[in-house]
Amino acid sequence: MEQTTTLDHSADVYEPSLTPDSLGKLGMWLFLISDAMSFGALLAAYGAIRAGAAEWAPPSEVLGINLTAGMTFLLICSSVTMVKALEAIQNGNQSRMCTFLGLTILGGLIFLGLQAYEWTHLITHGLTFTTLPHGMSGSTLFGPTFYTITGFHGAHVTGGVIYLIVILIQGLRGTYTAENNHKVEILGLYWHFVDLVWIMVFTFVYLL
Amino acid sequence: MEHAHKEHPKYMRIFVILIILTIAEVAVVYMPFPKIVIALLLIGMACSKALYVALYFMHLKFEQKTLMVIALTPFIICVFLVFMLLPDLMDGARHEGAKAESQVVDASH
Numbered sequence: 001m002e003q004t005t006t007l008d009h010s011a012d013v014y015e016p017s018l019t020p021d022s023l024g025k026l027g028m029w030l031f032l033i034s035d036a037m038s039f040g041a042l043l044a045a046y047g048a049i050r051a052g053a054a055e056w057a058p059p060s061e062v063l064g065i066n067l068t069a070g071m072t073f074l075l076i077c078s079s080v081t082m083v084k085a086l087e088a089i090q091n092g093n094q095s096r097m098c099t100f101l102g103l104t105i106l107g108g109l110i111f112l113g114l115q116a117y118e119w120t121h122l123i124t125h126g127l128t129f130t131t132l133p134h135g136m137s138g139s140t141l142f143g144p145t146f147y148t149i150t151g152f153h154g155a156h157v158t159g160g161v162i163y164l165i166v167i168l169i170q171g172l173r174g175t176y177t178a179e180n181n182h183k184v185e186i187l188g189l190y191w192h193f194v195d196l197v198w199i200m201v202f203t204f205v206y207l208l
Numbered sequence: 209m210e211h212a213h214k215e216h217p218k219y220m221r222i223f224v225i226l227i228i229l230t231i232a233e234v235a236v237v238y239m240p241f242p243k244i245v246i247a248l249l250l251i252g253m254a255c256s257k258a259l260y261v262a263l264y265f266m267h268l269k270f271e272q273k274t275l276m277v278i279a280l281t282p283f284i285i286c287v288f289l290v291f292m293l294l295p296d297l298m299d300g301a302r303h304e305g306a307k308a309e310s311q312v313v314d315a316s317h
Contacts, residue, residue, distance in 0.1 A: 026275075029275060029278060029279065030278075033278065033279065033281060033282050034282075036282035036283075036286075037282045037285060037286065040282055040283075040285070040286035040289065041286075041289065043286075044286065044289045044290055044293060047290065047293075047297075048293050048296070048297055051297040051298075052296075052297060060237060065234060065237065066234075069230060069231075069234050072230050073227065073230060076223065076226045076227065076230070077223075079261065079265050080219055080220075080223045082265075083219050083265050084219070087219075185267075188265070188266070189266055192261055192262075192265040192266045193266070195261055195265075196258045196261045196262060196266075199254055199257045199258050199261065200254055200258060202233075202254075203233065203250050203251065203253070203254035204254070207233060207234070207236075207237050207250050208247055208250055208251075
């Protein structure tokens with residue numbers, strides 16, 4: 001009789017619903033949510049400025065859509081390689097994870113390179129904080145809003161690449177296994193979020 | 209193990225869907241539709257792309273429902289923000305329009 005009561009009690013032992021692993025994931029989600037609101041505010045401000053302007057130069061003429069469509073393709077690819085890296089380590093394959101993390105870093109670096117090329121091209125063609133390209137008419141706020149939003153996103157990609165490199169170094173040292181890979185999953189959340197934001201930026205800033 | 213199996217949806221299928229939607233988005237811009245139709249199509253496609261990334265790549269579909277509610281909050285707040293800005297936007301457009309016209313008049317002098 002006494003034994004059953006102790007058994008019953010052992011079933012009631014306090015089990016924290018937030019384990020160190022799930023705590024990390026929740027933390028990243030909370031960060032991403034606040035970050036999403038920053039991007040949301042930036043895009044809403046862009047919309048307000050654009051709607052309030054008497055004339056707005058057509059983005060598809062000022063900015064190149066084809067190059068940015070390629071950049072979108074690149075980020076989606078790097079999201080897939082990220083997801084493959086997580087899949088590999090969940091199956092216990094460390095070298096495969098490192099290969100895919102490396103490919104994800106490569107995707108991020110090419111994206112940043114293309115963005116640097118795009119900015120250089122636009123600045124030399126006259127799109128700055130105070131001017132529009134020659135022959136274009138419209139509000140000069142085009143430049144500031146464009147550089148603020150794409151720059152804020154580019155900073156996130158830069159941070160993501162550094163984050164990826166740190167996790168890759170740990171992965172090469174053999175830190176992650178089939179049982180211990182939550183940090184790779186949390187990294188994935190961040191990287192996919194950066195991809196998700198770019199999907200929105202591409203649509204609202206370049207296409208609309 | 210069955211848990212691990214559940215976490216691997218068909219990523220390649222999601223990838224193909226995302227690529228097709230991206231191509232469709234670029235194509236729609238060049239279509240001779242009214243502007244409002246293009247805008248609605250673009251926003252719809254962008255939101256479905258974002259949803260695919262969140263649900264499958266970020267595994268939101270396979271997490272607890274609470275997390276989905278948490279993840280939805282910024283979206284709802286942003287929609288609120290846009291609606292709260294709307295009256296000002298309409299005013300702003302009229303005001304700026306008037307200002308630009310007066311500037312044009314000034315310049316012609």
